[in-house]
Amino acid sequence: NAGVMQNPRHLVRRRGQEARLRCSPMKGHSHVYWYRQLPEEGLKFMVYLQKENIIDESGMPKERFSAEFPKEGPSILRIQQVVRGDSAAYFCASSPVGWNEQFFGPGTRLTVL
Amino acid sequence: GESVGLHLPTLSVQEGDNSIINCAYSNSASDYFIWYKQESGKGPQFIIDIRSNMDKRQGQRVTVLLNKTVKHLSLQIAATQPGDSAVYFCADTFGNEKLTFGTGTRLTIIP
Numbered sequence: 001n002a003g004v005m006q007n008p009r010h011l012v013r014r015r016g017q018e019a020r021l022r023c024s025p026m027k028g029h030s031h032v033y034w035y036r037q038l039p040e041e042g043l044k045f046m047v048y049l050q051k052e053n054i055i056d057e058s059g060m061p062k063e064r065f066s067a068e069f070p071k072e073g074p075s076i077l078r079i080q081q082v083v084r085g086d087s088a089a090y091f092c093a094s095s096p097v098g099w100n101e102q103f104f105g106p107g108t109r110l111t112v113l
Numbered sequence: 114g115e116s117v118g119l120h121l122p123t124l125s126v127q128e129g130d131n132s133i134i135n136c137a138y139s140n141s142a143s144d145y146f147i148w149y150k151q152e153s154g155k156g157p158q159f160i161i162d163i164r165s166n167m168d169k170r171q172g173q174r175v176t177v178l179l180n181k182t183v184k185h186l187s188l189q190i191a192a193t194q195p196g197d198s199a200v201y202f203c204a205d206t207f208g209n210e211k212l213t214f215g216t217g218t219r220l221t222i223i224p
Contacts (some may be wrong), residue, residue: 041216042217102147
């Protein structure tokens with residue numbers, strides 16, 4: 001049973017470009033969460049999605065950030081017009097039911113030059 | 114949700130000894146707690162969880178203790194091994210709300 005998969009593992013973008021991060025949940029999991037982690041810090045919740053629905057986006061910046069989890073395919077976290085402050089590790093997690101027992105992917109490390 | 118804090122940012126333990134990592138939470142309504150282990154360059158790995166109707170839960174070499182009176186959570190690792198070196202996070206939630214993570218404790222195992 002494959003775990004949560006994220007790609008790319010490393011992503012380098014120049015200021016102003018778009019970053020697109022993908023997450024495939026564990027088989028049988030329909031709940032997906034995105035977190036951001038700065039070096040030497042804990043994880044900060046960004047958004048919680050189920051198939052075709054955003055359940056909680058209270059941790060998402062109001063501008064430039066968006067997330068989706070379509071009926072088919074992976075969940076996508078999109079960051080438009082990236083700035084240096086967006087550099088961080090972005091982790092996706094999935095669970096079989098809401099909020100509890102989340103399993104994390106390996107993360108995407110975004111570097112904005 | 115309110116922040117979950119940790120008493121110590123770093124902890125060094127001799128290989129073979131037991132480790133205790135502590136966590137304080139401030140929200141008395143929190144009803145579910147999880148411990149995660151994060152190795153360098155990797156995603157957090159689920160270790161063990163506990164619900165607020167329990168005060169102790171045991172896994173393989175790990176035990177989580179919950180003291181609701183003082184809002185304190187601890188993770189005990191028995192007979193630590195080099196592979197236990199990592200950052201350990203506690204997280205909490207209440208009702209159907211998002212998980213709130215603490216800042217983490219870095220555990221270093223001394224050979």
